């Protein structure tokens with residue numbers, strides 16, 4: 274077995290980079306409203322193959338806004354459940370429709386697909402461009418069938434008292450009143466839009482470590498892009514386990 278990848282235990286799938294948000298803290302930069310999405314059949318096959326070869330403990334779908342393509346999300350999570358992956362997470366900003374019927378339908382399908390941990394990205398930054406009302410409708414609908422927690426982005430630190438964090442605490446309170454508690458969330462990392470719009474909050478003398486970067490000598494999480502790219506290969510062209518076996522840092 275490839276010594277650099279023998280410890281793979283997590284699968285991450287970027288469903289799309291299209292997004293309904295325009296967040297000024299976004300580490301990925303600017304997003305279009307529509308765009309390429311992952312091929313659900315090939316992604317599901319990759320999940321199946323990875324679970325055959327590795328002890329996969331968790332799987333996460335995210336974006337962009339993954340619920341612009343809920344059918345792909347559900348197909349991937351159904352496969353993850355079928356192959357016995359215990360932790361099945363979705364990160365969403367909760368805004369993909371304003372139609373209550375559609376929101377309820379997607380929430381129901383997510384529960385059926387086996388997603389069991391939804392992290393809802395709500396905070397001062399998201400709510401600058403994402404209306405809170407449809408997000409609350411989604412949260413209300415989905416919490417009947419799936420565990421859901423808010424997952425805010427903090428600026429500087431969770432305890433810093435800047436105006437963004439103050440607004441974030443107000444937003445979180447609205448969800449607390451709905452019975453939805455919060456996860457730790459994350460601290461905004463200086464990359465993409467955050468570097469462009471929030472640079473005054475980052476100390477130029479501090480070297481920030483990217484929390485999302487993998488150790489290239491010991492890959493634990495395998496991340497598949499919407500166009501199939503993964504670890505120097507492409508899952509749309511080659512078997513994902515062959516790509517992993519060929520990997521060198």
Ligand code: SF4
Pocket residue numbers: 292293294295296298299300301304336337338366394399
């Ligand atoms: S932070 Fe999330 S919701 Fe906001 S623009 Fe980036 S991907 Fe979209």
